[in-house]
Amino acid sequence: MTAIDAQNPDPRIIGASWLISGDSSDGNLSTADFSVHSDTAILVRNGSIAAVDTFAALCQEFPQIHAQFLEGHVLLPGLINCHGHAAMSLLRGYADDLPLQNWLQEQIWPAEAQWLSADFVHCGGELAIAEMLLSGTTTFSDMYFYPETIAQLAESIGIRAQITFPVMEMPNVWAEDAQQAIDKGLALHDQYRYSDYVNIGFGPHAPYTVSDKSFERITMLAEEVDAPIQLHLHETTVEIEQSINAFGKTPLQRLHQLGVLSPRTQLVHVTQLNDQDRLTLAQTNASVVHCPNSNLKLASGYCDIAALQQAGICVALGTDSAASNNTLDMFDTLRNAALLAKHHSGNAQQIPAHNALYMATLGGAKTLGIDHLTGSLSLGKSADIVSVDLNNPAMQPVYNPLSQLVYTQAGSAVRNVWIAGKQKVADGKLMGLNLNNTLRSARQWQHRIAGNHPATHTDTLSHNQASSIELS
Numbered sequence: 208m209t210a211i212d213a214q215n216p217d218p219r220i221i222g223a224s225w226l227i228s229g230d231s232s233d234g235n236l237s238t239a240d241f242s243v244h245s246d247t248a249i250l251v252r253n254g255s256i257a258a259v260d261t262f263a264a265l266c267q268e269f270p271q272i273h274a275q276f277l278e279g280h281v282l283l284p285g286l287i288n289c290h291g292h293a294a295m296s297l298l299r300g301y302a303d304d305l306p307l308q309n310w311l312q313e314q315i316w317p318a319e320a321q322w323l324s325a326d327f328v329h330c331g332g333e334l335a336i337a338e339m340l341l342s343g344t345t346t347f348s349d350m351y352f353y354p355e356t357i358a359q360l361a362e363s364i365g366i367r368a369q370i371t372f373p374v375m376e377m378p379n380v381w382a383e384d385a386q387q388a389i390d391k392g393l394a395l396h397d398q399y400r401y402s403d404y405v406n407i408g409f410g411p412h413a414p415y416t417v418s419d420k421s422f423e424r425i426t427m428l429a430e431e432v433d434a435p436i437q438l439h440l441h442e443t444t445v446e447i448e449q450s451i452n453a454f455g456k457t458p459l460q461r462l463h464q465l466g467v468l469s470p471r472t473q474l475v476h477v478t479q480l481n482d483q484d485r486l487t488l489a490q491t492n493a494s495v496v497h498c499p500n501s502n503l504k505l506a507s508g509y510c511d512i513a514a515l516q517q518a519g520i521c522v523a524l525g526t527d528s529a530a531s532n533n534t535l536d537m538f539d540t541l542r543n544a545a546l547l548a549k550h551h552s553g554n555a556q557q558i559p560a561h562n563a564l565y566m567a568t569l570g571g572a573k574t575l576g577i578d579h580l581t582g583s584l585s586l587g588k589s590a591d592i593v594s595v596d597l598n599n600p601a602m603q604p605v606y607n608p609l610s611q612l613v614y615t616q617a618g619s620a621v622r623n624v625w626i627a628g629k630q631k632v633a634d635g636k637l638m639g640l641n642l643n644n645t646l647r648s649a650r651q652w653q654h655r656i657a658g659n660h661p662a663t664h665t666d667t668l669s670h671n672q673a674s675s676i677e678l679s
């Protein structure tokens with residue numbers, strides 16, 4: 208048996224003091240099972256969940272199968288981060304405490320113009336994936352330049368990913384215009400058509416960077432190749448006002464009239480909606496990805512997730528990038544989604560713990576169109592499992608493990624992560640990725656970028672000058 212086989216016996220039995228399945232036959236919050244089962248175990252066979260029963264019962268039935276019991280741990284479905292820009296982890300802490308437009312135009316875009324490359328995306332992507340795995344994320348969605356680099360990384364590491372290739376009219380490091388971005392993206396979609404881990408989708412950046420013509424083309428092609436569409440929408444009041452000035456309608460109305468909204472459409476941020484907007488989203492079955500930390504940090508606006516859910520709209524959660532959050536820990540995001548909803552409504556009962564966990568698991572899987580595959584610990588689904596160790600002072604005593612997962616800092620207590628039955632984190636240590644090398648590369652990038660940071664250099668480069676620099 209090789210070292211890798213020893214790490215990944217299949218079949219295997221994984222048991223723990225508690226298990227929360229999040230199981231739902233119809234994929235809905237109202238029917239999902241968030242009850243806590245004690246001394247329960249999962250039989251993993253061929254990377255899938257073959258049985259769920261008490262640990263004693265499974266060990267008795269399958270005495271020959273490798274079994275482990277995690278005392279004081281809770282098993283739950285792997286978390287799903289439905290929106291981010293992984294490579295931007297290299298810009299974590301680069302520019303804080305600024306409103307969105309200043310943050311983007313004066314800090315982030317110039318830095319990207321100067322530093323972006325496939326190597327930047329590889330290093331930042333590796334850093335992000337390491338952080339996500341260590342905090343219990345087993346599926347992530349990404350929208351960034353050089354999508355082929357992050358797709359290849361996800362595939363080789365074995366983390367589930369939806370990679371949406373960026374489409375915008377203006378030239379950028381990856382594509383000259385929207386047309387070329389779509390062509391390159393379609394080729395990438397073809398390349399990963401049969402991947403077990405990676406699904407390629409369209410990432411029209413936002414209504415203010417993509418023309419009507421491109422939106423129509425994307426809608427038609429997405430239908431044709433059966434791919435998801437993810438875009439930023441209604442992030443700020445400024446975006447909505449500018450759209451009304453330019454098009455005589457809100458971005459949401461514009462997209463609806465262009466036919467972009469459908470079950471394959473994932474809308475990120477979605478602040479400032481009225482009842483009619485919610486009706487439109489419900490009728491078209493588009494999903495919403497709420498990024499509470501990013502919205503809070505950039506003071507962008509509030510996404511009323513309770514009202515969206517009441518209208519029957521599927522809501523998932525995302526971290527957004529580490530440059531606007533600044534953490535990719537989904538436990539932190541789901542906690543803040545619950546707290547923010549309570550604060551905003553003045554109602555402590557709004558978004559209870561199980562609802563927050565649902566949005567980060569099955570709600571995320573539904574949004575990405577992969578709820579048949581992952582999102583709950585259900586028979587036949589992929590063994591995407593996380594164990595959180597509650598044996599620490601910040602999580603004791605344990606009256607309710609679900610409450611502990613949502614309202615404490617559970618991300619730092621993640622101890623084991625399996626994706627398709629393969630162990631990615633074992634006893635808090637990353638498997639199959641050399642974390643020291645990843646951290647060393649990140650620090651090298653930090654030194655390069657910091658050397659040219661406006662805060663440390665007064666002779667900042669113009670946008671054009673910066674674009675012409677070649678990386679070593």
Ligand SMILES: [Zn+2]
Nearest residue numbers: 291439527528
């Ligand atoms: Zn974003």
